Amino acid sequence: EDYNPLFIYSSPGLGKTHLLQAIALRAGQININALYVTSEQFVNDFITSIAQSRTDEFRRRYRSVQLLLLDDVQFLGSKGKSQEEFFYTFNDLHSNGCQIVLACDRPPSAIPGMEARLSSRFQWGLTADIAPPDEETRLAILMAKASERRVDLPIEVLRYLADRVRDNIRALEGCLNRVVAYARLTQSTINLEVARKALDALTPTAAAPANPQAILEAVSEYYSVPLxxxxxKSRAKQIVEARHIGMYLLREDAELxxxxxxxxxxxxxxSTVIHGVQKITRALIADPRLSAQLTEIRESVSHL
Structure with missing residues (x-):
């Protein structure tokens, strides 16, 4: 009760989504009826339910769970009707003792366009800030990712990468991917000089969202499936898997x-896209090999 709701906030790229998805996965393993959704999905589902006169079905879905995990809460800002619907959903779940976990890119009081009655409820339980990882943690993350990729990196390279990116785990992994891809492309042994050359070309625009067409072409090539x-409309297993990977990367990397x-x-x-993205996010938690496959595809995207 003291932690309901649990409101988690941090800058982008520090693992909020991964944490919520891991909680949902663990809840399912111990037979807790959990639902993980983004705020965008909640809004879209609500709009669809109104258009199709199925609001009762919508409310049953969101109010019959034991654990609701809502990601990207800031997306609700300035969406009056959706905020009102979530207000009543929140009240219903909370009054019935159901746990609510929320994730946002800022604290409750700083969400633009959020109604005061919701902001205050977000602070009823525990508000937790995820701080950027310290150097030791950044090094541990890099070592784990390098081991996952079966790549040996000298400690001076690891420290260089850890010092270069201090406040975004996704960007940290992106730098590692770039160094590995550059070394393979130039057939070089990874050392400090190679790492510097690989990253010297990075500019602010290099961190822009990935090109959607490049993503689809890379997925097509990786799975040997025609675009x-x-x-x-094929439902062949390999094609469906490639399609789901494409959905995931278009959401995560192209930010569509x-x-x-x-x-x-x-x-x-x-709803089809949501299903595909969620299937991959769940699989990533349980299957390290899939993470390695995504890394290879992302490397291909950077060269297209």
Missing amino acids: AAITG ALKQVGLLLGHRDH
């Missing part, structure tokens, strides 16, 4: 909205 099949992802992948609706 037309990925965007088509659900509707945009659906349009690129054959005019699929947002």
Whole structure:
């Protein structure tokens, strides 16, 4: 009760989403009825339920769980009707003793366009800030990722990378990927000089969202599946897997909205995209090999 809701906030790239997904996975393993959704998904589901006169079904889905995990809470800002619906959803779950976990990129009181009654409820339980990782933690992350990739990096290279990126785990992993890709491309042994050359070309624009077409082409090449099949209607296992990977990368790396992802992948609706993305996010927690595959695809994207 003291931790309900649990409100987690931090700058982007520090693991909030991964943490919420891990909680949801663990809850499922011990037979707790948990639902992980993004605020964008909540809003889209609510709008769809109104359009299709199925609000009762929508409310049953969101209010019948034992544990609700809502990511990217800041997306609710300035969305009046959706905020009102979540206000009543929150009250219903909380009054019935159901746990609520929220993740945001800022503290409750600093969310633009958020109604005061919701902001105050977000602070009823425990508010936790995820701080950027210290040097020791950054080194441990790099070592784990390098081991996962079966790449040996000298300690001076690890320290160089850890010093270069201090406040974003995704960016830290991105630098590691770039160094490994550069070394393979130039057939070089990874050392401090190679690492510096690989990262010297980085500019602020290099951190921009990935090109959607490059992502789809890289997925197509990696799985040896024609792009037309990925965007088509085939339900063959390999094609469906490639399609789900494409959905995940378009959301995570290209930062596209659900509707945009659906349009690129054959005019699929947002619920289909949500299913595909969630399937990959769950698999990533349980299967390190999938993480390695995604890294290889991301390397290919950087060269397209």
